[in-house]
Amino acid sequence: MASHAPWVNDSAFRHVYEAVRNHTLVDMMRLYELWTLVRQLGDVEGDFLEVGVWRGGSGCLMAMADQRKGRSVFLADTFSGVVKAGTHDTSYSGGEHADTGVDLVVGLAERCQVADKVRVLAGMFPESNADRVSDKLALVHIDVDVFKSALDVLLWATPRLVRGGVVVFDDYGFYGCEGVTRMVNEFVTQNQGYRFVHNLNGHAIMIKVADDGE
Ligand SMILES: C[S@@+](CC[C@H](N)C(=O)[O-])C[C@H]1O[C@@H](n2cnc3c(N)ncnc32)[C@H](O)[C@@H]1O
Numbered sequence: 001m002a003s004h005a006p007w008v009n010d011s012a013f014r015h016v017y018e019a020v021r022n023h024t025l026v027d028m029m030r031l032y033e034l035w036t037l038v039r040q041l042g043d044v045e046g047d048f049l050e051v052g053v054w055r056g057g058s059g060c061l062m063a064m065a066d067q068r069k070g071r072s073v074f075l076a077d078t079f080s081g082v083v084k085a086g087t088h089d090t091s092y093s094g095g096e097h098a099d100t101g102v103d104l105v106v107g108l109a110e111r112c113q114v115a116d117k118v119r120v121l122a123g124m125f126p127e128s129n130a131d132r133v134s135d136k137l138a139l140v141h142i143d144v145d146v147f148k149s150a151l152d153v154l155l156w157a158t159p160r161l162v163r164g165g166v167v168v169f170d171d172y173g174f175y176g177c178e179g180v181t182r183m184v185n186e187f188v189t190q191n192q193g194y195r196f197v198h199n200l201n202g203h204a205i206m207i208k209v210a211d212d213g214e
Pocket of ligand 1 (some may be wrong): 023024025051052053054055056057058059076077078079080082083096097117123125126143144145155170200209
């Protein structure tokens with residue numbers, strides 16, 4: 001049994017965690033994983049994109065963890081709940097997590113002192129707002145709960161992901177999110193140029209190691 005749990009005693013992380021914990025559905029261990037990845041991306045160019053923001057907790061944590069000057073953190077959500085639920089999705093039917101609003105996310109970003117780098121995008125992504133996101137991405141956090149939404153975001157984002165850039169999938173392996181697990185598994189078996197790892201914490205992580213077509 002492993003017992004190493006650095007998220008418990010990392011004071012910089014704990015400070016950020018306390019600031020966002022009431023605005024997120026993501027647990028401390030997954031937040032620490034996002035924190036750790038962001039801290040390693042200081043020398044990787046490109047902006048951050050999160051699709052599936054809800055009340056802004058994980059997105060603002062990514063913005064607070066970031067130490068690279070000039071980076072933007074795009075936070076995209078319908079703000080009217082989950083969309084595109086389909087036959088691969090075992091527990092979602094659409095409209096879940098609608099109990100949020102742009103003002104909640106903007107308010108959190110202001111309190112966390114990251115409003116200068118956070119750009120909140122309201123609408124279904126990528127159909128809405130994709131033209132407002134830059135074409136170089138260092139980190140993409142996909143937390144949209146269902147197969148088709150996750151796939152559409154991934155297919156839009158991967159050509160814009162720089163080498164060394166990371167995609168973090170929330171919902172992977174969760175009971176009720178079988179659609180996301182299936183989509184990720186299909187993508188990684190059909191596409192080359194990525195390192196892939198997952199654990200039992202509900203995250204899967206994909207790192208781009210070769211440019212498209214290489
Ligand atoms: C589980 S919540 C996100 C949780 C959030 N990351 C946190 O820190 O608590 C999933 C969100 O995905 C959003 N969503 C799902 N599909 C979407 C899409 N295609 N475009 C924009 N938002 C989407 C829903 O509106 C919902 O707020």
